[in-house]
Amino acid sequence: MSVYKSKLIVVLNIIFKRKQAIFELTTIRIFDIKTRLFSGDVAQLGERGVRNAEVRGSIPLISTTFLQLRKKKNPARVALLSAGDEGGVSMQRSVVVNRKTKETAIKIHLNIDGSGIVDISTGIPFFDHMLTLFAAHGLFDLMIDATGDLEVDPHHTVEDVGLVLGDAFNKSLGDRKGINRYGHAVVPMDDALTSVTADLSNRPFLVYNISGDKGAATDFAILPAREFFRAFATRGGMNLHVNIFYGENEHHMIESVFKAAGKALDKASALNERRKDVPSTKGSL
Ligand SMILES: [Mn+2]
Numbered sequence: 582m583s584v585y586k587s588k589l590i591v592v593l594n595i596i597f598k599r600k601q602a603i604f605e606l607t608t609i610r611i612f613d614i615k616t617r618l619f620s621g622d623v624a625q626l627g628e629r630g631v632r633n634a635e636v637r638g639s640i641p642l643i644s645t646t647f648l649q650l651r652k653k654k655n656p657a658r659v660a661l662l663s664a665g666d667e668g669g670v671s672m673q674r675s676v677v678v679n680r681k682t683k684e685t686a687i688k689i690h691l692n693i694d695g696s697g698i699v700d701i702s703t704g705i706p707f708f709d710h711m712l713t714l715f716a717a718h719g720l721f722d723l724m725i726d727a728t729g730d731l732e733v734d735p736h737h738t739v740e741d742v743g744l745v746l747g748d749a750f751n752k753s754l755g756d757r758k759g760i761n762r763y764g765h766a767v768v769p770m771d772d773a774l775t776s777v778t779a780d781l782s783n784r785p786f787l788v789y790n791i792s793g794d795k796g797a798a799t800d801f802a803i804l805p806a807r808e809f810f811r812a813f814a815t816r817g818g819m820n821l822h823v824n825i826f827y828g829e830n831e832h833h834m835i836e837s838v839f840k841a842a843g844k845a846l847d848k849a850s851a852l853n854e855r856r857k858d859v860p861s862t863k864g865s866l
Contacts, residue, residue, distance in 0.1 A: 674753040675722075678745050685729035685741040691749040693850050695722025703727040703742055705735050707832075711806070711839040712742075718768075719843030736805060743809040747816025754818075754850060757781060762860040764849030768841035773828025777841035779849040783818035783866040787811045791825045791834075806835050810842070818866075819846075 675692040697717040701709045703725060716723035725746070729738030754760065760781060767776040789807045803825070814821040823842070828834035859866050 674755070676749050676752040678749045678752065680741065680745045680748070682741070684733075684737040685727060687725070687727040687729075687741055687745045689726075689742075689745050689749045690722075690724040691746070691753055692722035693750065693753045696720055698722040699724075701725045703738055704729060704731050705738060708735070708739060708742070708809075711835060714836060715839040715843040717843070718840045719847040721843070721847070736808065739805050739809050740812045743812030744816045747813040747819075750813075750817040750819070750846070750850070754781060756859065757783070757866045758859050759852045759856050760860060761849055761851050761853050761856075762866070764845040764847065764851075766841040766844035766848070768837045768844060770828075770833040770837040770840065772830055773833040773837045774826045775828075775834065775837035775841045776822075776824045776826070777838065777845040778822040778824075779842075779845040780820040781818065781846075781849050781866070782820050782861075784820055785815040785818055786820045787814040788822040788824075790823065792827055803831060803835060806838060810838075 673692050673694040675690070675694075677688070677690045679689075680687045695716075697720045699713045699716045699722070701712045701716075701723065703709055703712070704727065712723065712725060715721075725742060727738055727742050729735075729741065731738060762781050763779065765776065765778045767774065787807075787810055789810060791803060807823075810821060810823060813819070821842070823838055825834050825838060828837070853860075858864075
């Protein structure tokens with residue numbers, strides 16, 4: 582930011598010091614935010630991060646400006662948010678959600694504008710494998726640390742991870758302004774083919790159709806996967822349609838479901854630079 586712009590911001594801040602909303606509006610109008618977009622941070626953010634930051638660019642710039650001017654008043658907050666701004670991290674939609682019950686303890690860190698960095702431990706290796714595929718193909722950064730009463734049944738852990746991951750998506754999406762809202766993917770895995778269609782409508786509803794042969798049962802089979810997606814869609818405020826068209830191998834069938842879900846949700850959750858408001862003619866989601 583040029584010296585001229587910095588000084589102008591100081592002046593604006595003094596003029597509007599009790600009217601933050603006006604200050605923000607003024608700043609957005611004056612500067613072309615895209616021109617100062619994290620010079621040097623592109624490599625860290627990746628293409629999608631930059632694109633999303635461009636869409637949302639105005640907000641971090643303004644927070645940074647406020648932080649610089651109010652540094653003396655709240656140093657801890659300044660340090661936290663400034664660090665994020667320097668690394669471009671604050672531009673991304675990133676949340677941490679914790680949930681602990683008598684059956685399970687789950688911690689999830691999700692960045693829906695990530696690059697597919699995954700670290701998952703649920704105690705159910707096949708579930709870890711599926712969630713890894715979901716995040717890797719959806720380009721989400723996802724850390725899941727879950728422990729549950731697996732000696733009773735994997736069901737509690739599977740369902741509760743679905744609930745907490747749904748919460749994490751819901752929190753990440755915020756007021757859902759600027760998102761595509763809809764996303765669709767059809768993904769093959771050798772003999773299996775699945776489509777997932779997502780509408781981030783805030784109207785939870787799961788459709789889960791299995792046309793093919795269900796194959797041999799595993800400890801994380803097609804039906805437990807459905808319970809995961811039911812919990813996930815409910816808490817995530819999503820309408821999800823999962824259609825498993827066919828498949829001979831159950832592992833491949835479920836794998837195509839999780840990959841397709843990741844890709845569909847990547848598209849649906851991404852910010853669209855042409856959309857400034859909530860993608861609903863009602864005005865809210
Ligand atoms: Mn596999």
